[in-house]
Amino acid sequence: xxxxxxxxxxxxxxxxxxxxxxxxxxxxxxxxxxxxxxxxxxxxxxxxxxxxxxxxxxxxxxxxxxxxxxxxxxxxxxxxxxxxxxxxxxxxxxxxxxxxxxxxxxxxxxxxxxxxxxxxxxxxxxxxxxxxxxxxxxxxxxxxxxxxxxxxxxxxxxxxxxxxxxxxxxxxxxxxxxxxxxxxxxxxxxxxxxxxxxxxxxxxxxxxxxxxxxxxxxxxxxxxxxxxxxxxxxxxxxxxxxxxxxxxxxxxxxxxxxxxxxxxxxxxxxxxxxxxxxxxxxxxxxxxxxxxxxxxxxxxxxxxxxxxxxxxxxxxxxxxxxxxxxxxxxxxxxxxxxxxxxxxxxxxxxxxxxxxxxxxxxxxxxxxxxxxxxxxxxxxxxxxxxxxxxxxxxxxxxxxxxxxxxxxxxxxxxxxxxx
Amino acid sequence: xxxxxxxxxxxxxxxxxxxxxxxxxxxxxxxxxxxxxxxxxxxxxxxxxxxxxxxxxxxxxxxxxxxxxxxxxxxxxxxxxxxxxxxxxxxxxxxxxxxxxxxxxxxxxxxxxxxxxxxxxxxxxxxxxxxxxxxxxxxxxxxxxxxxxxxxxxxxxxxxxxxxxxxxxxxxxxxxxxxxxxxxxxxxxxxxxxxxxxxxxxxxxxxxxxxxxxxxxxxxxxxxxxxxxxxxxxxxxxxxxxxxxxxxxxxxxxxxxxxxxxxxxxxxxxxxxxxxxxxxxxxxxxxxxxxxxxxxxxxxxxxxxxxxxxxxxxxxxxxxxxxxxxxxxxxxxxxxxxxxxxxxxxxxxxxxxxxxxxxxxxxxxxxxxxxxxxxxxxxxxxxxxxxxxxxxxxxxxxxxxxxxxxxxxxxxxxxxxxx
Numbered sequence: 124x125x126x127x128x129x130x131x132x133x134x135x136x137x138x139x140x141x142x143x144x145x146x147x148x149x150x151x152x153x154x155x156x157x158x159x160x161x162x163x164x165x166x167x168x169x170x171x172x173x174x175x176x177x178x179x180x181x182x183x184x185x186x187x188x189x190x191x192x193x194x195x196x197x198x199x200x201x202x203x204x205x206x207x208x209x210x211x212x213x214x215x216x217x218x219x220x221x222x223x224x225x226x227x228x229x230x231x232x233x234x235x236x237x238x239x240x241x242x243x244x245x246x247x248x249x250x251x252x253x254x255x256x257x258x259x260x261x262x263x264x265x266x267x268x269x270x271x272x273x274x275x276x277x278x279x280x281x282x283x284x285x286x287x288x289x290x291x292x293x294x295x296x297x298x299x300x301x302x303x304x305x306x307x308x309x310x311x312x313x314x315x316x317x318x319x320x321x322x323x324x325x326x327x328x329x330x331x332x333x334x335x336x337x338x339x340x341x342x343x344x345x346x347x348x349x350x351x352x353x354x355x356x357x358x359x360x361x362x363x364x365x366x367x368x369x370x371x372x373x374x375x376x377x378x379x380x381x382x383x384x385x386x387x388x389x390x391x392x393x394x395x396x397x398x399x400x401x402x403x404x405x406x407x408x409x410x411x412x413x414x415x416x417x418x419x420x421x422x423x424x425x426x427x428x429x430x431x432x433x434x435x436x437x438x439x440x441x442x443x444x445x446x447x448x449x450x451x452x453x454x455x456x457x458x459x460x461x462x463x464x465x466x467x468x469x470x471x472x473x474x475x476x477x478x479x480x481x482x483x484x485x486x487x488x489x490x491x492x493x494x495x496x497x498x499x500x501x502x503x504x505x506x507x508x509x510x511x512x513x514x515x516x517x518x519x520x521x522x523x524x525x526x527x528x529x530x531x532x533x534x535x536x537x538x539x540x541x542x
Numbered sequence: 543x544x545x546x547x548x549x550x551x552x553x554x555x556x557x558x559x560x561x562x563x564x565x566x567x568x569x570x571x572x573x574x575x576x577x578x579x580x581x582x583x584x585x586x587x588x589x590x591x592x593x594x595x596x597x598x599x600x601x602x603x604x605x606x607x608x609x610x611x612x613x614x615x616x617x618x619x620x621x622x623x624x625x626x627x628x629x630x631x632x633x634x635x636x637x638x639x640x641x642x643x644x645x646x647x648x649x650x651x652x653x654x655x656x657x658x659x660x661x662x663x664x665x666x667x668x669x670x671x672x673x674x675x676x677x678x679x680x681x682x683x684x685x686x687x688x689x690x691x692x693x694x695x696x697x698x699x700x701x702x703x704x705x706x707x708x709x710x711x712x713x714x715x716x717x718x719x720x721x722x723x724x725x726x727x728x729x730x731x732x733x734x735x736x737x738x739x740x741x742x743x744x745x746x747x748x749x750x751x752x753x754x755x756x757x758x759x760x761x762x763x764x765x766x767x768x769x770x771x772x773x774x775x776x777x778x779x780x781x782x783x784x785x786x787x788x789x790x791x792x793x794x795x796x797x798x799x800x801x802x803x804x805x806x807x808x809x810x811x812x813x814x815x816x817x818x819x820x821x822x823x824x825x826x827x828x829x830x831x832x833x834x835x836x837x838x839x840x841x842x843x844x845x846x847x848x849x850x851x852x853x854x855x856x857x858x859x860x861x862x863x864x865x866x867x868x869x870x871x872x873x874x875x876x877x878x879x880x881x882x883x884x885x886x887x888x889x890x891x892x893x894x895x896x897x898x899x900x901x902x903x904x905x906x907x908x909x910x911x912x913x914x915x916x917x918x919x920x921x922x923x924x925x926x927x928x929x930x931x932x933x934x935x936x937x938x939x940x941x942x943x944x945x946x947x948x949x950x951x952x953x954x955x956x957x958x959x960x961x
Contacts, residue, residue, distance in 0.1 A: 140931075142906070142910070142931075144906075145906060146906070195907070195932075195933075195936060198932065198933040198936065199907075199910075199930075199931045199932050199933075199936075200931070202927065202928060202931050202932065202933065203931040284841055284843070287843070288842065288843075373913050374909070374913060375906075375909050375910070375913060419842060420839030420840065420841075420842060420847070420851060420854075420861075421839065421840070421841050421842075422703055422839075422840050422841055423707060423838060423839060423840075423862070423863045423864065424703070424706070424707075428839070429863065432839060432861050432863040433863070435839075435854070435861045436860070436861045436863065436867075441855070442839075442851050442854045442855045443842070444842045444848065444851035444852070444855065445842065448855075487561070487563075487564060487565070487794075488614070488618075490793070490794050491561070491618075491794070494792050494793055494794060508621070509621060511618075512559075512561075512618045512619070512621050512622040513614075513617065513618050513621065514614075514617040514618075514621065517614060517617065517618075
């Protein structure tokens with residue numbers, strides 16, 4: 124597929140010169156296609172073809188002075204193009220560590236990324252396999268695994284509580300075949316990946332159980348303290364990044380990475396997060412593109428649950444009170460749940476919450492008789508009737524019904540509750 | 543007011559014979575008025591006047607066979623009427639302990655109780671003052687205090703966390719002049735009352751800071767272990783019950799008591815509760831009659847927070863993440879908040895949650911320059927421009943702007959971040 128390779132390499136060039144989420148670049152790509160865009164941003168093309176259309180696109184995107192914006196973008200891109208590395212050699216180097224570049228033109232490109240509109244990634248570096256074993260096919264499998272996935276994200280400063288809940292949710296994902304997507308950071312992210320990777324001792328299965336979306340280059344293990352975890356992720360999952368190999372995880376790229384986690388995942392769950400945090404930025408990206416978001420409540424004395432509570436207070440996020448609540452976010456358009464074995468919420472409805480005891484749903488008369496019947500020492504009907512404020516006939520009718528239901532029993536002509 | 547006393551005593555008789563929430567009695571009262579109803583339920587009247595209207599009322603309330611239901615109700619009431627105590631002597635006995643009977647015909651009757659429709663109490667025993675000092679006027683003051691009130695309810699098995707949050711909410715109510723209503727039980731209820739009663743050392747004020755709504759008679763301190771607390775409540779608040787003095791706190795009366803807490807209060811907050819609990823029954827009563835309900839989240843590993851999470855998942859309850867969130871439930875119809883000093887929620891909106899750093903809201907170009915500017919060692923504009931992928935002119939423009947905002951500073955012709 125020489126043509127696909129040209130597209131791929133054009134996009135690799137664009138990714139080297141343009142930051143993820145560079146609106147001017149994304150619009151050019153939409154207007155001119157990958158190869159022309161690569162020529163423009165790298166400076167190989169002397170001018171912008173279809174300039175009118177491009178200017179119109181910039182104006183539609185909110186640029187007050189589109190020509191000026193285009194000029195600035197060109198200077199920005201050309202300044203970087205000086206350090207451009209040949210895309211083909213980058214591909215070869217990355218293939219050696221098991222990383223492959225997938226582009227929107229690939230059949231395996233996740234349809235969900237289209238929800239990002241113009242700002243969908245130029246392409247994604249996908250790395251799998253221990254010691255560079257990952258093939259291009261493995262990379263496609265990794266993207267396919269994101270189809271049934273849950274993002275589990277949260278603070279780097281996680282508490283024991285947060286880590287425990289993360290473990291429970293990620294383990295439930297693993298058990299139901301849901302890929303856990305997270306950001307590879309220490310704290311909640313790391314635990315989510317690690318718990319998703321734990322193998323069922325019995326099954327010993329291995330699949331794309333977890334995907335880490337990185338802000339920096341796919342060849343850099345950041346944070347370094349997660350070196351071992353990243354090795355494990357490569358063995359049982361994948362690393363994904365839209366940054367050019369070697370690229371530093373800048374703050375801008377972290378923010379863009381959050382949008383990518385939100386877009387790749389079926390839904391986003393925030394386990395613990397401060398009110399101002401990257402995890403909430405991921406949740407807000409998710410809400411913006413229509414993904415369901417869940418938040419795990421915690422003690423309101425914990426600042427690390429404050430972000431979750433803020434989400435619950437100010438957005439349509441769902442309360443995640445047990446792992447299956449998280450999986451229930453992964454609903455198909457027809458309303459069915461995606462992981463097997465997950466049914467609709469077993470929560471009773473509002474009026475049903477307080478109902479559950481023997482006495483619930485009883486009529487007034489039944490309740491009166493029930494309460495008038497002693498728990499220990501049996502008494503006769505006349506006594507029960509008087510205590511219940513009923514006639515003896517009425518009381519006897521209710522007692523007979525209770526007897527059938529097993530609520531009371533008769534002992535030597537008297538009555539007593541069974542429990 | 544001889545006529546008012548007749549009404550009062552008729553209702554005291556009804557309360558002795560009919561359980562709170564006895565639908566057949568409530569409908570009769572609506573159709574025939576208090577005095578005729580008292581005559582009927584006690585058996586002084588040989589038949590039911592306006593029988594057609596009564597039967598129609600029973601049918602409208604869902605009784606399949608209204609005549610049969612009326613007959614059963616009569617037998618139920620007449621069986622109890624045998625032990626009827628003279629209402630006037632009951633009033634005198636109760637006045638000695640500071641308890642007075644207020645009825646819907648009283649001007650001081652809380653308008654909110656009308657939300658209960660047919661099932662509003664026949665009347666309420668209201669007890670105030672240490673050693674029987676409470677006057678009828680004090681009783682009216684107590685009911686008036688419920689106008690600006692918050693119900694704070696929860697489990698008897700409260701954790702330290704639940705007790706601490708209860709304290710914070712009740713103390714905030716006390717500080718803002720909101721009466722705390724609860725059920726006088728051990729656990730959350732008791733702490734809510736006790737914290738509401740704590741006096742501001744400086745102010746030394748005394749008012750109706752808390753009201754306990756009891757399931758049993760107003761002359762019985764139940765639970766007995768709260769004897770001291772009830773004495774304190776009498777000194778700084780009030781006890782309220784619709785049960786006839788001497789009446790036992792039966793399960794039926796507890797359920798009816800919950801409806802009364804919901805109706806008397808401006809809003810209901812559940813601090814800790816199991817999924818099946820009286821506190822959730824109170825919350826559901828509140829939701830049914832249109833009161834706002836709040837629930838305090840907690841660790842999802844705690845079964846005592848599970849009821850709160852169930853409320854949040856299945857009803858329109860609000861997340862209470864801080865005491866003022868509870869007070870914000872007390873909104874006037876015009877949208878203003880009732881306690882002084884409470885403003886609208888300071889929560890940022892969904893999109894605002896993640897915004898707060900220097901870099902938030904920056905344009906792409908600004909962010910690129912910001913990130914390209916070192917924190918420690920100043921560098922020249924050309925270097926920043928190259929790193930940022932901008933022309934030197936562009937970079938300088940941004941740096942100048944940053945300088946004005948205090949984000950960067952110039953040092954010997956080079957640039958460095960200020961923080």
